[in-house]
Amino acid sequence: MSIIVGTDTKLVVSGLTGREGSFHGLRNRDYGTSLVAGVTPGKGGQDVDGVPVFDAVAEAVSEAGANTSMVFVPARFAAASINEAIDAGIGTVIAITEGIPVHDMLPTYWKAREAGVRLIGPNCPGVLSPGKANVGIIPAQFFAAGPIGVVSKSGTLTYQIGNELKQAGVGNSSIVGIGGDPIIGSDFIDVLELYENDPETELIVLVGEIGGDAEERAADYIAEHVTKPVVAYIAGFTAPPGKQMGHAGAIISGSSGTAEAKKQALEAKGVRVGRSPSEAAAIAAETLAAL
Amino acid sequence: MDLLEYQGKQLFARAGVAVPEGEAAGSVEDAVAAAGRVGFPCVIKAQVLIGGRGKAGGIKLAKDAGEARAHAGAILGMDIRGPRGEGPFRVHQVWVEAASEIDAEYYASIILDRSAKKPLVILSRMGGMNVEEIAETDPDALVRRHVHPRDGLALDEARSIAIDAGIDEDVVDGVAGILVALYGAFNDNDATLIEVNPLIVTADREVVALDAKVTIDGAALFRHEELAAIEDPPEDPQERLAKEKGLTYVKLDGNVGILGNGAGLCMSTLDVVANAGGDPANFLDAGGGSKADAIVDALEVITSDPKVTAVLFNIFGGITRCDEVAKGIIEAYGRVEMDVPLVVRLDGTNSEEGLRLLAEASLDGLHNAATMLGAAERVVELANG
Numbered sequence: 001m002s003i004i005v006g007t008d009t010k011l012v013v014s015g016l017t018g019r020e021g022s023f024h025g026l027r028n029r030d031y032g033t034s035l036v037a038g039v040t041p042g043k044g045g046q047d048v049d050g051v052p053v054f055d056a057v058a059e060a061v062s063e064a065g066a067n068t069s070m071v072f073v074p075a076r077f078a079a080a081s082i083n084e085a086i087d088a089g090i091g092t093v094i095a096i097t098e099g100i101p102v103h104d105m106l107p108t109y110w111k112a113r114e115a116g117v118r119l120i121g122p123n124c125p126g127v128l129s130p131g132k133a134n135v136g137i138i139p140a141q142f143f144a145a146g147p148i149g150v151v152s153k154s155g156t157l158t159y160q161i162g163n164e165l166k167q168a169g170v171g172n173s174s175i176v177g178i179g180g181d182p183i184i185g186s187d188f189i190d191v192l193e194l195y196e197n198d199p200e201t202e203l204i205v206l207v208g209e210i211g212g213d214a215e216e217r218a219a220d221y222i223a224e225h226v227t228k229p230v231v232a233y234i235a236g237f238t239a240p241p242g243k244q245m246g247h248a249g250a251i252i253s254g255s256s257g258t259a260e261a262k263k264q265a266l267e268a269k270g271v272r273v274g275r276s277p278s279e280a281a282a283i284a285a286e287t288l289a290a291l
Numbered sequence: 292m293d294l295l296e297y298q299g300k301q302l303f304a305r306a307g308v309a310v311p312e313g314e315a316a317g318s319v320e321d322a323v324a325a326a327g328r329v330g331f332p333c334v335i336k337a338q339v340l341i342g343g344r345g346k347a348g349g350i351k352l353a354k355d356a357g358e359a360r361a362h363a364g365a366i367l368g369m370d371i372r373g374p375r376g377e378g379p380f381r382v383h384q385v386w387v388e389a390a391s392e393i394d395a396e397y398y399a400s401i402i403l404d405r406s407a408k409k410p411l412v413i414l415s416r417m418g419g420m421n422v423e424e425i426a427e428t429d430p431d432a433l434v435r436r437h438v439h440p441r442d443g444l445a446l447d448e449a450r451s452i453a454i455d456a457g458i459d460e461d462v463v464d465g466v467a468g469i470l471v472a473l474y475g476a477f478n479d480n481d482a483t484l485i486e487v488n489p490l491i492v493t494a495d496r497e498v499v500a501l502d503a504k505v506t507i508d509g510a511a512l513f514r515h516e517e518l519a520a521i522e523d524p525p526e527d528p529q530e531r532l533a534k535e536k537g538l539t540y541v542k543l544d545g546n547v548g549i550l551g552n553g554a555g556l557c558m559s560t561l562d563v564v565a566n567a568g569g570d571p572a573n574f575l576d577a578g579g580g581s582k583a584d585a586i587v588d589a590l591e592v593i594t595s596d597p598k599v600t601a602v603l604f605n606i607f608g609g610i611t612r613c614d615e616v617a618k619g620i621i622e623a624y625g626r627v628e629m630d631v632p633l634v635v636r637l638d639g640t641n642s643e644e645g646l647r648l649l650a651e652a653s654l655d656g657l658h659n660a661a662t663m664l665g666a667a668e669r670v671v672e673l674a675n676g
Contacts, residue, residue: 076513101511102403103481106440109408125609139609139640154555159609159639160663180554182405182483209555212405235558238565239574241375243541246554246576248510249405254423255375259562276563278664 002129002174003149003194003201004092004120005033005068009133012037012060012090014081015072016048024072024096024137025051031134036064057081057088070126070135071095078122079104086117094135095121095185099248105183112185119185123248125155125177138175146171148284149195151188152207153180153214153247157235157277161207164281170288173201180209180247188218196226203229203288205280206271208262210236211250215262223269229287232266232273233280234259292507292522295338297386299485299503306476308469308487309499313388322363323356325387331355332390335362339380341373342421342504349382352390359387381526391501395459396489397466398422398433401473403483409437410477412444412470414456418489432457444474465498466490480518481511529573529596536588538575545570547674548593548602548631550586552577552611560605563663569671572599577611586619591627601674603666604635613637613645621652632656632673636666 011028015021016038026049029035037060038048044055052064060066069085071078071093078097085093086108093112100122112119120127126136130145138155142163150172152158158175165172176191178184188206195201204226208215215234222230237259239245241252252258263273272287274280294302300310314325315338326333337349344350349371351362363385370379396418404411417425417432425433434456438444449467458466469490477485486504493499512519525531533540539554543561547569551557554576561571573596577589593602606616616637623629633656637645646659658673660666 075510099510101481101514102483102508103440103478103511106408106410110439110441137610142609142639152555154553156551156553156607156609156611157555157559160556160559160607163607163639182403183408187406207555209558214406217406233559235555235562238543238561238571239558240377240541240543242377243574245541245558245574246539250554250558275566276664277559278662 001198001200002132003191003198004118004127004174004176005133005135006129007132009068009135010034010036010064010066011068011070011135012039012057012064012066013070013072014039014057014085016040016051017043017046017053018072021072022048025070028134031140033133033135036060036066057085057090061088061090066090068092068094068135071097073097075099079108082108082119083111086111086115090117092118093120093185094124094126095119096124096126096136098123100181102183105181109183109185120176121179121184123181124179124184125158127174127176129174130172136177138177142166143175144171147173147200147202148205148288149173149198149201150175150205150207151191151195152177153209154207154235157207160277161205161233161281164278165285168281168285170285173198180249182212182249187214189221192218192221192226196228201228202291203231203284205284206230206232208232208234209247209250210239210245210252210259211257213257216265219265219269219271222271229291230271231280231284231287232271233277234262234273292509292512292518293340294503294505294507295340295384296336296503297338298521299505300500302476302480302505303500303503306479307472308476309497311388311391311499311501313386315384315386316363317384319360319363319367322367322385322387323360326353326359327356329387329389333359334388334390335359335366336386336388337366337369337371337382338384338386339371339382341371341377341380343374344371347371391491391499392494393491394494394496395492397458397491398425398488399470399473399490400484400486401477404437407437409439410474412436412438412452412474414452414470416457438474443478444471446471459492461496462492462498469498469500480515481508482506483508529592532595533575533592536592538585538589538592539578540592541574543571543573545572546598546600547670548572548596548599549605550575550577550589550593550603551605552607556605556607560603560663563667564603564671567667567671569667569674572596582615583619583622586616587623587626590620590623594627594629594631599631601631601670602633603670604633605663605666606637606639608637608639608642612640613642614648617645617648621648621654624654629656632658634658634660634666634670634673636660636663
């Protein structure tokens with residue numbers, strides 16, 4: 001097994017006719033993901049390299065059987081596109097778009113929750129289940145199939161860690177980028193729960209960064225609900241307060257949201273935290289070998 | 292985007308929240324003239340984006356034109372540091388406002404609660420000190436209430452918050468009305484934070500916002516032209532240049548210039564350099580698909596900081612192609628004066644091609660490193676050597 005995306009994923013890409021949408025959507029198809037449709041209002045009836053394009057997500061569901069949507073549309077229209085996928089009965093929505101206003105995301109977050117739709121992102125690299133499906137922009141060549149589940153706020157940092165794991169001969173069940181925005185559809189704890197229940201996952205690597213308290217809440221959740229070993233890495237120890245470090249959500253507000261506080265919260269619950277991505281990967285490989 | 296106090300008060304006034312009358316001024320003469328119109332006594336307040344202005348001497352009461360002149364002269368041009376040493380922030384503008392007679396000081400705020408995914412309204416009868424102090428002194432004095440974004444804040448709910456907070460009975464309706472208006476301002480302006488501290492009750496029992504702290508979501512500025520127009524360019528020369536070039540750059544205090552691709556990897560690079568004994572000069576995220584031009588711009592911004600004595604490029608190519616980065620570096624050497632050493636770690640997509648291009652170009656002062664840790668150690672050695 002794997003989580004969120006897999007062999008039963010039937011993908012529709014909102015924004016497939018755009019430059020980024022077609023590049024990554026077709027890349028996902030080349031990887032083996034079942035890409036069944038694209039959606040661009042006004043371009044229904046066209047196709048992108050053989051993939052049918054519809055005017056609305058609902059048609060992609062009824063005509064092509066889509067069950068997973070990837071959102072690649074510009075920021076100011078992206079929340080509406082997520083809402084459309086929810087209304088169309090899509091079960092999993094993965095929003096790659098960066099820069100969606102938080103006041104757009106607040107009602108969309110609740111709409112997804114209340115409809116029972118799994119929303120990943122926005123501002124995330126997507127989800128890769130090695131050997132099965134790739135939905136998003138994660139470069140699959142740095143990851144092998146295996147027993148480690150990765151959940152991360154950062155893209156490139158995850159590639160770095162995945163690559164070191166691969167070189168150590170260890171692979172992944174899934175890699176989930178939850179995104180770096182202040183309001184995201186799924187938090188660490190949502191994904192930790194999925195990994196805990198996934199028989200193929202034996203160990204979990206959590207990659208966090210400054211801002212908010214998702215890592216602290218994950219620490220509490222791990223202590224109470226996660227039986228599998230968790231190894232963590234946190235970025236941003238040298239970040240100054242009040243400055244946004246690239247991601248909209250990566251900001252220390254007053255004295256809260258620091259990397260040190262997150263590290264201490266995780267260590268207090270028995271999670272080992274690496275001081276560098278390499279150390280985190282090494283601890284994960286070593287812990288796995290000892291299981 | 293953070294608003295200055297007076298910009299926040301103007302936004303409040305538009306939303307129907309009472310604020311003292313006042314005028315902004317950028318020179319001593321303008322401040323004295325403004326004080327004459329506002330009337331005496333008046334308060335001269337430094338307009339900078341940091342708390343603790345009063346303690347730093349940035350807020351003064353003026354009883355007459357002579358005092359207004361003296362205070363405006365002292366405050367304009369002064370450098371103010373924040374309570375945690377942030378800054379310094381230079382004062383370019385003062386806000387001159389009518390002095391208020393204060394009967395009671397409350398605290399009110401609306402923040403975006405990232406965990407609950409809802410706005411959180413906080414109200415306290417203990418205003419004037421910062422909210423962390425209130426929480427420590429008397430946690431029961433803080434009433435916290437989440438608002439479902441779909442429902443908004445109804446007047447009844449706002450009244451119940453005011454009653455729970457122990458607000459004086461005769462102003463419960465006034466405070467509740469202000470909470471509703473602030474919530475409206477929060478929504479309509481795409482704010483992520485609105486804080487009024489203190490929210491005062493005047494001698495004639497009117498509820499007035501005496502201060503304003505407002506943060507607007509930068510991602511939503513496209514639909515707020517009036518707010519986008521008042522955004523000042525960054526004061527720091529490197530941050531200003533980076534903004535012009537569309538780069539994500541944050542100035543730090545050290546001497547090791549840093550570029551990474553991706554926010555997480557870049558933050559991690561700063562940490563690894565600090566662990567190796569170095570002192571990062573900046574954060575610069577070259578982004579997910581860095582092309583040659585962006586690399587040239589980035590190197591120009593980083594090396595324009597005179598404190599920088601060595602630079603580290605930490606690239607793990609995913610969507611970013613290492614050969615594109617290498618081309619950017621080679622081009623930058625032709626266009627930017629490179630008088631400090633550059634350590635480059637290229638890994639990931641097309642890294643072999645990138646390394647081959649760099650080797651062929653044999654650039655002066657360029658050092659390759661195979662790993663992130665090795666690169667950090669090397670750049671610290673060069674920066675401090």
